[in-house]
Amino acid sequence: MSNIVKTKALTKKYHGFAAVDGVNMSIEKGDVYALIGENGAGKSTLMKMLSGLAAPTSGEVILFENKHPEVARFRMGCLIDSPALDSRLTVRDNLEMFSRAFGCHKEGEVDRILELVGMKANANKVIKKTSLGMKQRLAIGIALLGSPDFLILDEPMNGLDPMGIQEIRQLLKKLNAENQTTILISSHLLDEVSKVATRYGFMKAGHLIQELSNEELEEKSKTCLRLKVSDTAKAAMVCEKELGTNNYEVIDAEYVRLFDYVDESAKVVTAMVRGGVEVGEMVRVGESLEEFFNNLMTAREEQ
Amino acid sequence: MKNMIRASFYKLFHDKATWISLAGTAAWSLFVSVMLTWIADGKLNASDAMAAEKYWRDFMGYHAVMVPLLVSSIVLFTSEFKDKSWKLFVARGISRAGYYFSKLPCILTLAVMLSFVAITIGAAYGVVVLGMQFNAILAVLLLRYFMLQSVAHGTAAVLILTVYFLIKVSEVSSSINTILLMFGTMALSKIETALSLGDALTGVWAFAQPLRVSFAGADDWIWILIVFAAYLAACSLAVILFGVRGDVE
Numbered sequence: 001m002s003n004i005v006k007t008k009a010l011t012k013k014y015h016g017f018a019a020v021d022g023v024n025m026s027i028e029k030g031d032v033y034a035l036i037g038e039n040g041a042g043k044s045t046l047m048k049m050l051s052g053l054a055a056p057t058s059g060e061v062i063l064f065e066n067k068h069p070e071v072a073r074f075r076m077g078c079l080i081d082s083p084a085l086d087s088r089l090t091v092r093d094n095l096e097m098f099s100r101a102f103g104c105h106k107e108g109e110v111d112r113i114l115e116l117v118g119m120k121a122n123a124n125k126v127i128k129k130t131s132l133g134m135k136q137r138l139a140i141g142i143a144l145l146g147s148p149d150f151l152i153l154d155e156p157m158n159g160l161d162p163m164g165i166q167e168i169r170q171l172l173k174k175l176n177a178e179n180q181t182t183i184l185i186s187s188h189l190l191d192e193v194s195k196v197a198t199r200y201g202f203m204k205a206g207h208l209i210q211e212l213s214n215e216e217l218e219e220k221s222k223t224c225l226r227l228k229v230s231d232t233a234k235a236a237m238v239c240e241k242e243l244g245t246n247n248y249e250v251i252d253a254e255y256v257r258l259f260d261y262v263d264e265s266a267k268v269v270t271a272m273v274r275g276g277v278e279v280g281e282m283v284r285v286g287e288s289l290e291e292f293f294n295n296l297m298t299a300r301e302e303q
Numbered sequence: 304m305k306n307m308i309r310a311s312f313y314k315l316f317h318d319k320a321t322w323i324s325l326a327g328t329a330a331w332s333l334f335v336s337v338m339l340t341w342i343a344d345g346k347l348n349a350s351d352a353m354a355a356e357k358y359w360r361d362f363m364g365y366h367a368v369m370v371p372l373l374v375s376s377i378v379l380f381t382s383e384f385k386d387k388s389w390k391l392f393v394a395r396g397i398s399r400a401g402y403y404f405s406k407l408p409c410i411l412t413l414a415v416m417l418s419f420v421a422i423t424i425g426a427a428y429g430v431v432v433l434g435m436q437f438n439a440i441l442a443v444l445l446l447r448y449f450m451l452q453s454v455a456h457g458t459a460a461v462l463i464l465t466v467y468f469l470i471k472v473s474e475v476s477s478s479i480n481t482i483l484l485m486f487g488t489m490a491l492s493k494i495e496t497a498l499s500l501g502d503a504l505t506g507v508w509a510f511a512q513p514l515r516v517s518f519a520g521a522d523d524w525i526w527i528l529i530v531f532a533a534y535l536a537a538c539s540l541a542v543i544l545f546g547v548r549g550d551v552e
Contacts, residue, residue: 048550052396053550053551054550055548055549070398071396073394074395074396076394077395078395080394081387084386084388084389084391086382088318088319088320089318097310097313097317098310098391101306101397105306105309142391152394
């Protein structure tokens with residue numbers, strides 16, 4: 001698989017404050033990489049550095065495997081911060097102008113984009129008379145001009161109604177599946193992101209604290225029984241010998257997660273008691289992306 | 304670069320503001336002509352060579368082209384920097400210098416179009432109302448005057464664009480350009496008088512160039528071209544040195 005983005009110790013400082021601090025990340029062709037983090041975690045700054053809108057203080061960005069970034073950026077489409085559109089031109093004129101600037105103006109290209117983002121009926125509306133949702137759709141449309149190989153979308157669902165969110169999600173999935181378009185996306189709507197992402201990068205205070213594939217996240221977030229026990233070593237032995245499973249995880253000195261026997265809690269309690277383990281608490285849990293994110297952020301704060 | 308120039312011209316000709324500016328220039332030029340006649344108490348006779356020279360000098364003195372040029376620039380560039388649409392070009396690998404140089408032919412074209420409209424209105428008023436004789440000599444003089452005024456206003460246009468590009472905050476750039484137009488020439492004249500510098504400062508001042516063009520041809524047209532070329536070179540250098548670094552906010 002070819003590398004679309006690789007960063008080496010990428011850092012951006014504003015007046016001594018590191019908005020992005022030593023980030024090493026790589027995005028492979030065909031990935032839908034979700035960048036997740038709280039406000040001020042450094043997601044937008046990282047995206048700005050990738051798109052050439054901000055110069056790194058130190059570190060390196062390699063796009064499309066060592067090609068000159070200015071040249072490589074012709075293969076990228078971006079939506080960073082709020083939609084940056086020419087407010088006095090119409091929807092169609094914005095697309096016509098940007099398609100000429102991007103060197104992808106050809107017969108039918110603007111209509112194709114209008115169709116893709118569902119803006120055909122509003123093509124002749126002047127931008128300043130359109131809603132935020134329409135602006136957002138057009139901004140995504142501009143990013144899609146010329147069918148770029150790599151899309152950077154910062155909060156693309158902002159301002160969209162539920163139908164719009166669904167349409168954009170379907171569009172991103174289609175682009176990824178049919179054209180192998182690589183996508184870097186950030187969003188506060190974690191559940192929405194989890195419906196399209198294939199990889200996740202979690203950011204906090206400028207650091208990329210964890211990267212996971214979809215499979216790894218599913219593994220981490222799958223349903224289990226969380227037991228508070230008197231002795232985790234004994235509980236582990238009970239799992240292996242009495243219950244005959246290795247599919248468990250000792251979280252800390254008190255807690256054990258058991259991924260089997262999820263619907264047979266009585267059997268688990270009986271085995272634990274028979275093995276001399278007191279069970280103080282037993283909860284059936286299944287972490288959503290949101291729960292995983294919250295737990296990860298809390299754990300990081302405690303560190 | 305070629306693509307970016309095409310995009311800039313697309314915007315220029317599809318933005319209603321351009322056509323409103325041209326209509327505004329026509330109205331403003333007519334207003335200036337009527338006002339000049341009113342000030343002269345109806346005695347303005349543009350068929351007289353000296354009166355014609357004074358008429359055109361006053362016509363440009365009231366910024367018949369410069370005010371519409373500044374207003375159109377404010378409208379055109381405010382959207383680029385206030386709406387931040389220019390960052391989409393940068394994010395697609397178009398260099399910042401490339402962005403600036405693609406706007407140059409655009410704003411120069413605007414200066415030519417506005418000069419054409421203003422001089423046409425001024426000449427039409429002179430012929431119809433003031434009794435100017437329209438003949439081959441007048442046609443040649445008008446053509447020469449139009450070409451030199453286009454260059455003179457082009458010099459100011461280059462400066463206006465450069466201020467926008469270097470500052471990138473449309474409100475600040477618009478204010479600076481307006482102050483330069485309204486008070487620049489006056490301030491430089493005062494300095495020249497105080498220091499006995501002749502016209503050393505206003506002679507090279509971009510916003511004063513239209514006043515150096517003579518209708519009858521008694522001007523140093525080479526100097527007007529040299530000043531234009533010097534502004535073009537100096538502003539390009541300033542953009543390359545100071546305008547291509549920093550983050551796009």
